[in-house]
Amino acid sequence: MKILVTVASRHGSTREIATLIAGLIEDAGLEADVRDPDDIMSLAGYDAAVIGSGVYMGRWLDPARRLIERCHGEFSGRRVWLFSCGPLGEPATPDRAPADVAAMRVATGAIDHRVFPGRLVKSELGRGERVVVAGVHAPYGDYRPWDDIMTWARGIADALRTVDLAATLDIPVAEPVGT
Numbered sequence: 530m531k532i533l534v535t536v537a538s539r540h541g542s543t544r545e546i547a548t549l550i551a552g553l554i555e556d557a558g559l560e561a562d563v564r565d566p567d568d569i570m571s572l573a574g575y576d577a578a579v580i581g582s583g584v585y586m587g588r589w590l591d592p593a594r595r596l597i598e599r600c601h602g603e604f605s606g607r608r609v610w611l612f613s614c615g616p617l618g619e620p621a622t623p624d625r626a627p628a629d630v631a632a633m634r635v636a637t638g639a640i641d642h643r644v645f646p647g648r649l650v651k652s653e654l655g656r657g658e659r660v661v662v663a664g665v666h667a668p669y670g671d672y673r674p675w676d677d678i679m680t681w682a683r684g685i686a687d688a689l690r691t692v693d694l695a696a697t698l699d700i701p702v703a704e705p706v707g708t
């Protein structure tokens with residue numbers, strides 16, 4: 530079973546989450562392929578996908594949004610998990626999901642969507658970004674909840690391993706939503 534792990538990331542923090550998720554999927558004995566969304570023209574060859582994005586101005590980044598548009602006819606029958614990486618501080622703010630995630634969930638039939646707090650490093654930001662960050666008083670720091678991310682990723686791996694085992698034994702399992 531081959532799982533696509535693909536995220537849109539401007540400054541790398543979402544990509545590091547993707548790498549961790551892929552590693553945990555591989556630890557479960559499944560194959561995980563970490564790819565940039567812009568490199569994916571089709572889901573052919575993948576049995577499932579984990580798709581994520583850093584959040585900017587309340588929305589997902591374009592490469593992740595475009596991937597979902599491009600592959601719109603291919604989600605049916607594939608298990609999909611979504612995540613967003615964005616809120617900052619303790620407690621993490623904002624505490625609402627990005628505006629476009631509801632549409633992404635519908636488009637992909639995703640089993641789950643999680644919002645994970647993100648990371649903000651001043652030296653990585655462009656001048657315009659620093660202005661935006663100062664304007665909303667966003668706090669610098671790394672707020673990513675690695676334990677929560679690992680628990681979520683292991684849940685995905687367990688679910689997929691169950692499907693994989695059932696396929697090997699030819700046992701029918703419930704199809705994901707949207708099929």
Ligand SMILES: Cc1cc2nc3c(=O)[nH]c(=O)nc-3n(C[C@H](O)[C@H](O)[C@H](O)COP(=O)(O)O)c2cc1C
Nearest residue numbers: 538539540541542543583584586587615616647648
């Ligand atoms: C200019 C700018 C705007 C941002 N806007 C949001 C936002 O609207 N909502 C949010 O939750 N996080 C926002 N963030 C925080 C980022 O989502 C967070 O830093 C995330 O970890 C970035 O992911 P990346 O490193 O993969 O690009 C913003 C960060 C910057 C620099």
